[in-house]
Every structure is written in structure tokens, then in C-alpha cells.
Amino acid sequence: MDSPRFPKETVLITGGSGYFGFRLGCALHQKGVHVILFDICSPAQAIPEGIKFVQGDIRRFCEVEAAFQDAEVACVFHVASYGMSGREQLKPKLIKEVNVDGTDNIIRACQQRGVPRLVYTSTFNVIFGGQVIKNGDESLPYLPLHLYPDHYSRTKMIAEKNVLEANGSALEQGKGILRTCALRPAGIYGPGEQRHFPRIVSYLEKGLFKFVYGDPESLVEFIHVDNLVHAHILAALALKADKGYVASGQPYFVSDGKPVNNFEFFRPLVEGLGYTFPSIRLPLALIFYFAILTELTHFILGRLYNFQPFLTRTEVYKTGVTHYFSLEKAKKELGYEAQPYDLQEMVEWFRAHGHGKNSEHEGLRYLLWDGLLVLLLVMSLLTWLSSAGLSV
Numbered sequence: 001m002d003s004p005r006f007p008k009e010t011v012l013i014t015g016g017s018g019y020f021g022f023r024l025g026c027a028l029h030q031k032g033v034h035v036i037l038f039d040i041c042s043p044a045q046a047i048p049e050g051i052k053f054v055q056g057d058i059r060r061f062c063e064v065e066a067a068f069q070d071a072e073v074a075c076v077f078h079v080a081s082y083g084m085s086g087r088e089q090l091k092p093k094l095i096k097e098v099n100v101d102g103t104d105n106i107i108r109a110c111q112q113r114g115v116p117r118l119v120y121t122s123t124f125n126v127i128f129g130g131q132v133i134k135n136g137d138e139s140l141p142y143l144p145l146h147l148y149p150d151h152y153s154r155t156k157m158i159a160e161k162n163v164l165e166a167n168g169s170a171l172e173q174g175k176g177i178l179r180t181c182a183l184r185p186a187g188i189y190g191p192g193e194q195r196h197f198p199r200i201v202s203y204l205e206k207g208l209f210k211f212v213y214g215d216p217e218s219l220v221e222f223i224h225v226d227n228l229v230h231a232h233i234l235a236a237l238a239l240k241a242d243k244g245y246v247a248s249g250q251p252y253f254v255s256d257g258k259p260v261n262n263f264e265f266f267r268p269l270v271e272g273l274g275y276t277f278p279s280i281r282l283p284l285a286l287i288f289y290f291a292i293l294t295e296l297t298h299f300i301l302g303r304l305y306n307f308q309p310f311l312t313r314t315e316v317y318k319t320g321v322t323h324y325f326s327l328e329k330a331k332k333e334l335g336y337e338a339q340p341y342d343l344q345e346m347v348e349w350f351r352a353h354g355h356g357k358n359s360e361h362e363g364l365r366y367l368l369w370d371g372l373l374v375l376l377l378v379m380s381l382l383t384w385l386s387s388a389g390l391s392v
């Protein structure tokens with residue numbers, strides 16, 4: 001990738017221990033930028049020499065302030081978030097505190113500390129609530145609050161709005177104005193990804209990936225982590241005078257620019273790890289009821305054992321309903337060009353970490369999982385049929 005030049009200045013990355021934040025930090029560090037990673041958890045990987053790590057919680061303003069101490073920060077990449085997938089999605093209070101209150105703290109810290117640029121990592125979800133969107137663009141309005149299917153999407157929208165509204169606000173001590181923009185990525189993938197892919201591989205290993213669902217023609221999008229890093233660097237540069245502050249106050253959809261059926265996207269991973277791609281296809285509505293039941297089961301039993309729900313309703317929409325967006329604005333204003341990637345490097349990553357089909361006895365080992373899956377599917381079918389007004 002033809003990487004843009006980045007000046008030798010200091011940037012602070014919230015969520016800097018997470019998958020994307022850490023990758024962004026390492027990429028900027030390699031370009032000679034002084035990087036401060038700020039996160040509530042330490043990074044799982046060794047921190048390269050020269051990168052500073054500050055542990056803290058964006059919900060606590062004093063901890064955010066402390067991260068800016070002794071540094072003239074030129075740009076903040078606000079990446080930290082909570083509640084994106086799995087059981088995290090079912091904790092509304094914490095999601096609001098991190099995504100909304102935490103973001104407000106970051107905006108306030110930028111204003112107080114005279115940081116001139118703030119790039120917010122948003123998501124497709126701020127516009128998508130389960131409706132079909134084909135080649136949507138940034139003119140699409142936010143949804144009314146009650147139409148967001150989950151707290152994460154709703155709070156990411158509020159946070160994005162607050163960040164974009166802070167564009168043009170005054171910095172303290174007459175240091176000029178704050179310029180902000182937001183990037184709305186598709187689902188992130190790449191080697192070492194820790195959120196979606198290990199979960200999928202664990203389902204493969206437990207023998208739970210037995211069916212796909214929804215319309216085979218439905219299309220969604222993904223973005224390779226390095227394309228997203230590239231987009232963030234371009235966005236930060238596009239908030240500067242020499243780019244005419246073109247990104248000021250703007251949102252941008254970013255992806256690999258290749259709409260694909262969700263399950264077909266994962267096929268190379270499934271087959272590359274030696275598993276058979278499922279031939280059974282179930283209706284989306286049935287899976288939606290299945291997700292309601294798993295959320296309900298989690299609601300009842302989650303206090304005793306906080307297990308990972310198999311699928312949530314939002315995940316059903318995200319994976320089964322067509323939604324993809326135009327890259328035109330990001331291309332035109334940021335100069336973004338997605339580079340081609342495939343899942344081969346991820347297959348190799350998982351194999352190198354001891355995954356892949358290797359035991360003939362796996363079937364027996366996971367008989368209990370199979371039983372549970374069939375039970376939940378039968379219950380979903382009954383719920384679906386009765387809600388559709390059919391007598392069973």
C-alpha cells in the first residue's frame with residue numbers, strides 16, 4: 001500500500017490495546033509518530049519500544065486527563081468502545097457509559113488540552129437497523145433512537161453525532177478550534193482478530209456451524225484491518241490545513257469495497273481449516289426467533305453463568321440482511337483506495353495457533369452442544385410458527 005506521510009507528532013489512541021487500536025498504533029509508530037496507547041486493559045501483545053502505554057478508563061475524566069500529561073497531542077484517534085458483539089451487547093448501562101459518556105470525556109479533554117484533531121472510529125451500525133441498504137451513502141439520516149436494534153449501535157450513533165457536532169468548537173487558551181471526523185467501518189478482519197473470528201472457529205470446533213441462513217443473494221461488507229488503518233491515517237491528514245480541512249465535521253463509510261454474502265465470505269476460512277461448509281440453509285425469520293430465545297436464555301441464566309450467546313438479534317441482521325455502502329466520498333475526499341486481501345493469512349494464523357480439523361472424535365465430544373442447538377432450533381421454530389398465527 002502506498003502509505004501517506006505522517007508528520008513527526010504525538011497522537012493518542014483510545015482503545016489502543018484492542019485489535020484495531022493496537023494495529024493503528026504500531027503502523028503510526030513505524031512512520032515515526034510518537035504514539036500513546038490509552039486503554040482500560042493492557043495490550044495482549046508486547047508493546048514495541050517507543051510506544052507509550054497509559055492504563056485508564058475513558059469513563060473517568062481524571063484518568064483521561066492523566067493520559068495527556070506531559071505531551072502535546074496533535075491528534076486523538078478515539079477507538080475505544082464497548083458492547084459490539086456477543087454477551088457484551090447485553091449490558092446496556094456499561095455500553096452507554098463507555099460509548100457516550102466516555103466519548104464526551106474525550107471531546108472535553110481535546111478541548112481542554114488544545115488538541116486540534118479528533119478522528120472517531122464509528123460503525124456502519126449508526127445508519128443500519130436491519131433495513132435493506134444497497135450502495136447507501138453519507139446522506140442517509142440516523143435512525144430514530146427506538147429503531148436501533150441494540151444499545152451498541154444506538155450509543156455509537158449518539159457518540160458519533162456528539163463528535164461531529166464538536167467540530168469547530170473552541171479549544172481552551174485560544175489555541176484555535178477542534179476539527180473532527182468519523183469513519184464508519186464494516187466488520188473488521190485480519191490476522192490475530194480477537195472478536196469475531198475466534199468465536200466462529202470455536203463454533204466450527206464444537207460442530208455448531210451446521211447451517212447458514214437468509215437469502216444467498218444478501219450482501220454485507222468487511223474491511224481488512226490494514227485498509228482501516230490506512231483510512232484513519234488519511235482521515236487525520238484530511239483534518240489539516242494543507243488538505244483544506246476537507247474532512248471537518250464529516251462521516252465516511254469505509255470497507256474493502258466488495259459486497260459479499262456473509263457466509264460466502266467465511267467459506268475460505270471454514271474449508272481452509274478442513275471443515276465442510278454447511279449445505280443446510282434456514283430462513284432468516286427462524287434464526288431471528290432463535291436469537292430472541294438465546295438472548296432470553298442469557299437474560300435468565302447469565303447472572304449465574306455469563307456464557308457467550310450463540311447469536312444476538314443484531315448479529316442476525318448484520319449477517320443476514322443486505323447492507324453495503326458507497327466508498328465514493330472516502331475516495332474523493334480522503335483519497336482512500338482499498339487494497340485487496342483474502343482470508344488465506346487468517347487460515348494460516350489459525351493453523352499456526354493450533355486450530356483446524358484434526359480429530360475424528362470431535363463429533364462425539366460435542367454431542368451435548370448438538371443437542372442444545374437442536375433444542376433451541378425446535379423452540380425457535382415453535383415460537384416462529386405460533387407468532388405467524390399458525391396452530392401447532
Ligand SMILES: NC(=O)c1ccc[n+]([C@@H]2O[C@H](COP(=O)([O-])OP(=O)(O)OC[C@H]3O[C@@H](n4cnc5c(N)ncnc54)[C@H](O)[C@@H]3O)[C@@H](O)[C@H]2O)c1
Pocket residue numbers: 014015016017018019020021038039040041056057058059078079080081082084098102121122123124156184185186187188189194195
Ligand atoms: N470489530 C469490528 O468488526 C468493528 C466494526 C465496525 C466498527 N468497529 C469499531 O472499531 C473500533 C475498534 O474495534 P475493535 O474490534 O478493535 O475492538 P476491540 O474490542 O478489540 O477494542 C476496543 C478497546 O477498547 C477498550 N475499552 C473498552 N472500554 C474502555 C474504557 N472504559 N476505557 C478505555 N478503554 C476501553 C477495550 O479494552 C479494547 O481494548 C471500535 O470503536 C468499534 O466500535 C469495529
